[in-house]
Amino acid sequence: MINLQPQTFTLLIVDDEKQNRLLLTELFRDEHKIILAKHGEQAIKLANEHLPDLILLDVLMPGMDGLATIRELKRNDATRNIPVMFITGLNSPDDEEQGLNLGAADYIGKPFHTAVVRARVRNQLQIVHQRRLLEQLASLDGLTGIPNRRHFDQAFEREWARCQRSGHPISLIMADVDHFKNYNDTLGHAAGDRVLQDIATLLSTCIQRPADVVARYGGEEFVILLPETPAAEAQQIAQRILERLSTKNTPHPQSATAPHITLSLGGVSFTPCRNEPDSAVLEQADAALYQAKAQGRNRWVW
Numbered sequence: 126m127i128n129l130q131p132q133t134f135t136l137l138i139v140d141d142e143k144q145n146r147l148l149l150t151e152l153f154r155d156e157h158k159i160i161l162a163k164h165g166e167q168a169i170k171l172a173n174e175h176l177p178d179l180i181l182l183d184v185l186m187p188g189m190d191g192l193a194t195i196r197e198l199k200r201n202d203a204t205r206n207i208p209v210m211f212i213t214g215l216n217s218p219d220d221e222e223q224g225l226n227l228g229a230a231d232y233i234g235k236p237f238h239t240a241v242v243r244a245r246v247r248n249q250l251q252i253v254h255q256r257r258l259l260e261q262l263a264s265l266d267g268l269t270g271i272p273n274r275r276h277f278d279q280a281f282e283r284e285w286a287r288c289q290r291s292g293h294p295i296s297l298i299m300a301d302v303d304h305f306k307n308y309n310d311t312l313g314h315a316a317g318d319r320v321l322q323d324i325a326t327l328l329s330t331c332i333q334r335p336a337d338v339v340a341r342y343g344g345e346e347f348v349i350l351l352p353e354t355p356a357a358e359a360q361q362i363a364q365r366i367l368e369r370l371s372t373k374n375t376p377h378p379q380s381a382t383a384p385h386i387t388l389s390l391g392g393v394s395f396t397p398c399r400n401e402p403d404s405a406v407l408e409q410a411d412a413a414l415y416q417a418k419a420q421g422r423n424r425w426v427w
């Protein structure tokens with residue numbers, strides 16, 4: 126779900142002079158979490174550890190200077206997108222141009238006006254916040270509010286790699302509403318939409334672990350990703366889904382399967398090995414789902 130709460134951000138302040146670190150800390154400590162670094166090497170290390178929301182970066186520092194630091198930050202996948210704001214005594218337009226060309230989000234000369242620094246930091250953090258919201262929106266399904274296929278694909282790739290490393294099993298369930306065309310044709314598309322919303326909620330209550338994902342895969346199809354879950358456990362979840370749907374008992378006047386809304390489920394469980402392609406796994410789940418439909422629907426097949 127989308128988080129619209131005002132956030133506390135984490136700022137990494139990098140400056141070799143204690144006086145500057147203190148001054149900048151003083152400006153932001155009431156609102157934000159502050160991390161301090163005295164030179165570039167320390168900044169790189171802390172940026173990777175804490176993934177701050179914004180980096181305030183001095184240029185002239187002994188050892189790794191600010192320019193080398195931003196180059197390193199931009200080279201690294203984990204830190205590339207963290208906005209960097211230079212705050213530096215190098216004040217010429219050429220310096221500023223160089224800093225911006227290296228990917229800095231902003232450039233402020235020293236001595237700085239505290240009110241200006243505060244305003245520019247606030248603007249950068251607002252962009253960070255808006256970007257987060259957009260990322261969340263881009264991963265959610267508009268009708269049901271649960272993750273969409275894009276989010277599922279990313280989670281699947283991540284969890285696949287994790288299970289491959291750990292050698293643990295992973296399970297996947299594809300779910301498809303039975304005789305849903307009839308439902309729409311009889312009770313209308315708006316009623317059909319409400320059923321999809323209810324199913325999304327019901328499926329979400331059937332998973333337990335933080336890494337489990339329920340997503341709308343498309344139309345009236347859902348997918349459930351269960352990392353670190355062997356077949357027997359995943360089948361219990363599939364069974365629970367069918368039982369909760371039956372208890373919910375949403376009338377379906379035109380179903381050839383049952384007088385209420387039902388789902389067919391196709392599951393697969395496997396331990397990822399290096400050469401197994403992801404798409405084959407989804408095809409296997411789809412094939413199991415097809416079997417569940419062929420065997421009479423309102424059931425799971427593995």
Ligand code: GH3
Nearest residue numbers: 301302303304305306307309314315317318344345
């Ligand atoms: P089966 O039991 O074999 O799955 O039959 P079915 O009727 O569910 O399958 P079919 O693929 O023929 O129909 C799927 C229906 O799902 C048709 C389409 O109108 C409906 N549908 C897909 N997306 C949406 C949606 O977002 N909202 C609504 N209300 N209906 C949708």
Ligand code: MG
Nearest residue numbers: 141183185186
């Ligand atoms: Mg300095």
Ligand code: MG
Nearest residue numbers: 301344345346
């Ligand atoms: Mg379908």
Ligand code: MG
Nearest residue numbers: 301302303305
């Ligand atoms: Mg269907």
